[in-house]
Amino acid sequence: MPEDPPGAIDRLCTDAVRDSPASPYDAWRELSATHPEAVQLGVGFPFTDAFPTEELAAATNEILRKEPEALQYGGSEAADSLPGAIADHVGRRGLAVGADDLIVTGGASRAIDTIADVFLEPGRVVFTEEATFPSAVTYFRDHGAAVAGCALDREGLDVAALGDDLARRERTGEDLPTLLYTIPTFQNPTGTTLPEKRREALLDLATEYDFAILEDDAYGALRYDGESVPPLAAMDRERPGPDRVIHVGTAAKTIAPGVRIGWVIAPEAVSEEIERRHAGAANSFVRSAVARYLAEESFEERVAKLCESYRSRRDHMLEALEGEMPSHIGWTEPDGGFFVWVTLPDGIDAEAMLPTAAAAGVIYMPGSAFYPNEGGENRLRISFSTGSPAETERAVAALARTIESA
Amino acid sequence: MPEDPPGAIDRLCTDAVRDSPASPYDAWRELSATHPEAVQLGVGFPFTDAFPTEELAAATNEILRKEPEALQYGGSEAADSLPGAIADHVGRRGLAVGADDLIVTGGASRAIDTIADVFLEPGRVVFTEEATFPSAVTYFRDHGAAVAGCALDREGLDVAALGDDLARRERTGEDLPTLLYTIPTFQNPTGTTLPEKRREALLDLATEYDFAILEDDAYGALRYDGESVPPLAAMDRERPGPDRVIHVGTAAKTIAPGVRIGWVIAPEAVSEEIERRHAGAANSFVRSAVARYLAEESFEERVAKLCESYRSRRDHMLEALEGEMPSHIGWTEPDGGFFVWVTLPDGIDAEAMLPTAAAAGVIYMPGSAFYPNEGGENRLRISFSTGSPAETERAVAALARTIESA
Incomplete structure (x- = not known):
């Protein structure tokens, strides 16, 4: 340098x-x-x-004609309907949430960065898959956290090896993670999907070693073959004990990257912190236009x-x-x-x-x-x-x- | 709680x-x-x-018809022209920058948060005006920094009192600031504007005590009376020695808050860090539409x-x-x-x-x-x-x- x-x-x-x-x-x-x-x-x-260029053009025109407050801070009626459309979308893959349980963000990257704000600081450790989305690593590092990679195989995160590593760290007094970041479904970069049994085992480890899980579901809706596997967040919610999965999604791959629409679904107390930090950061104009578009053609x-x-x-x-x-x-x-x-x-x-x-x-x-x-x-x-x-x-x-x- | x-x-x-x-x-x-x-x-x-609802509707239509890559990651030709339009806008108030010296962000809040990522961590101190934009304080605190308020009077920041406080801190070994956040022109919430002499004195203090200045210029373009005062960043660039002002602006008050368009002008090495963290976070769709609109009606x-x-x-x-x-x-x-x-x-x-x-x-x-x-x-x-x-x-x-x- x-x-x-x-x-x-x-x-x-x-x-x-x-x-x-x-x-x-x-x-x-x-x-x-x-x-x-x-x-x-x-x-x-x-x-x-x-x-959907034509559809978005039509939706934008209608919004600007009928709801110019889409250009104001805070948004419009249309923008307020967006969380409901997203809740319906994630609900179809088994993650049953209400519109109020969901925070719309300026893309998934913004969501990951905000979650890093909330959980990471110098001295903390975050685990990721050993090959993972590089921007997430940048966000984690810039918050002063150390990043450790966990082995992957053809079924995604090697949860048994992760368990061994956690046990070893506990035994030797090495730092345990505050957060584990995973892309369990159609993983970036490997394309692998974590089987349901491994998901269950991963949630067990999170409980045993007391860490939070950041589930990046950027690709989860785009399945071309095979049986759907429930998101970690859905499984987490059905288990006893407090929820520990923070689920991040995006419209980048289903609508378009340029609209920068993402979302976070998190345990309530964490949602409050994310919401508080994110206030004022949402793009009312695009949220309104995308919501208007989704009223004509659903995510599904x-x-x-x-x-x-x-x-x-x-x-x-x-x-x-x-x-x-x-x-x-x-x-x-x-x-x-x-x-x-x-x-x-x-x-x-x-x-x-x-x-x-x-x-x-x-x-x-x-x-x-x-x-x-x-x-x-x-x-x-x-x-x-x-x-x-x-x-x-x-x-x-x-x-x-x-x-x-x- | x-x-x-x-x-x-x-x-x-x-x-x-x-x-x-x-x-x-x-x-x-x-x-x-x-x-x-x-x-x-x-x-x-x-x-x-x-x-400008009708103008934005027309611009959006044209973009989606002619440059659908505005919906892709990275953007479009129109989006690439936006920094130039903003450079022209800030240039008219005396801040001479090229399009390449400027980073377009998802609103000024996003810019301030990113700058906090770059400069703040637990153990650091940030100074603000004693009454200031509350979201900035939230961002600074969430990065673990302590926030100290500096007295204001009818001419904005009381730079003499600030000098006394810095001298006292140095004498007693109390923490000195890494960053001073100021809204020097039409301050929020007080409406005051820092006179040129005080700006010069503030830059002297930044050099003497070695801190960076974050200049929030959210309202600077909206002058109804009196003589224009140059932005701190413009004065900083004319002084000898390394630049230490990071200038943040926004289209929220001049175009519309809902488009979430802001910008940062910073010394080069800091710009690189901001750019690196911000990559992928810009809303190509809105940047393209706003740039197209600005080709018809300039900021001025x-x-x-x-x-x-x-x-x-x-x-x-x-x-x-x-x-x-x-x-x-x-x-x-x-x-x-x-x-x-x-x-x-x-x-x-x-x-x-x-x-x-x-x-x-x-x-x-x-x-x-x-x-x-x-x-x-x-x-x-x-x-x-x-x-x-x-x-x-x-x-x-x-x-x-x-x-x-x-």
Whole structure:
């Protein structure tokens, strides 16, 4: 890191901020900029045609004509109806909540950051999956918390290994976590889904070791195959004892990322703290427009359409991988979400291979970008959410060629 | 405070969050809910007719038709033009910055919270004006910082008294501030504006005692009388030595609060930290729509129209105060912004008087709501931004009657 100019004011930043590592996306960002012609499999963007542009335009027009108070602090009647629409949406996956139990936030990232405000400070530890959503790690670190990664396998978080680690920490007097952050369903970056039994075991550990769980359900509604697994928050609420799961969701993958609509469902006393910090931060204009839109097309109708598109995209990518990849390469086969997680042979460094791949016509996200600490060098994440079938095919072929000659 | 239920998870909140005081708005909120018929002078809301609803509807339509990528992560060409429009806007008040020097945020509150992330942690001290924007205090406290109030007089922050306090702290080994938060122009809640000489002296103190300054310029563009005073950030950039002012602005009072558009202008190394934390948090949809709107009507055209309306609103309120108030009551006469700060005789408690005032037909914000610590009991804030002239007249008459019989 370059020296600060003498006396520069960033000396006054907190230690946590000054010590924060460089962005995990740096290598990817650089290659993406220099190779705009390569197919971009690195990002978790919905495909642009998926957005309800006409419907949102109509909804916005109607709001501005009939409820100009949508532009005021606080909002409008339409905005007030949004929590109900979201409650209905999460209720269909088994998380029964009332509209009043739910806080609408400026996207899931804002929600995660606010939860970090509430729970984290220097000296505290947060556990994450050993490969996870990098922005969450940034938020946790900037609050001064230490971040420890927990092993993953093909069924998501390895809860038995987590139990061993917690027991070991207790025995040796090492710090126990205040918070565990997990993406249990269609995990980012691995695409894995935690089975119900493991969810139960994880909730047992939270009770035994007294930590809170932050459940990031960004992809949970987008299931293309298999049986639905209840969100951790739903299971938590059916267990005896105080609730300890804070559930975060988002409209980014179902409506559009650009609207920045997320939500939090938390135990009441925690909700109050989140609400208090979040007051005034909600975008009344967009909340009103999105609520108006959802009065015409429900989340469920929308999700049904999206699942059809994404299922065929996923199938297409898996077929391409099957057809093109060398036999010693492994990858996950997700039942939902956006991502496939590829494991290369030991000794191949995915970040070091990225320039060659980009030159061959494909950009992916190196696995190490998702690791809060060391690790993931021989992994990479590819997304089937953004590209067209032809692009995906071309990109997977280029990736296979790159790996073969690595 | 009620006891937590046994084992409830909010036990795990940070000490700073658990110790945070009740909302300063509680008394006001309760009375506002029970007296919807009373004229509301308590809030700093723009009047609803001020919003460019038709223009925003047209802009939104055009964006969704021509740039659907406004709904994607990252944004659109239109969104990319927004920093330039804002740079032009702040440049007219003497703060010469390029579009690249400016970070667009989800409102000024989000900006202040992010700056708190960067600079504050337990053990640090932040100075504010002794009456200030309560949400900022909440953000600072939730980061574990201690908040100390600095005296105000009719010219804003009493910089000489601040100098004495800093010298005393240095002498006695008491904590010195990392950050000083100020609203130097048309201050909230007092309406005062810090003269240029005091601004210079404040910057001298920041250099001498090595703290950063967070300049909240929420109201600065709305001047109805008198000579413009340069923003602290503009003066800071012309001085030798490293820059130490972080400037925050907002479109809430000039376009509309509901769009949640704010911005930060900071020394480069601090900007990088803010940007890094804020990535992904910007609302591309609204940024695109607002940028499209600003291509048709600039900030300057809009501000000129607004100043005309608000000037007459302010004059109307000052005339009403002059005509109705008992002679022993004092108030500020702001050259801009939204607020008049009223001082009652010692012994009259504005919060205790609020129910009587509400019953008489007027609701104001008790002064104590703005004090980070004790104080302000005999003060109150009234706003001329929201009500119609007839409402303002009626409300001021009701306030005068209430004070007379208190």
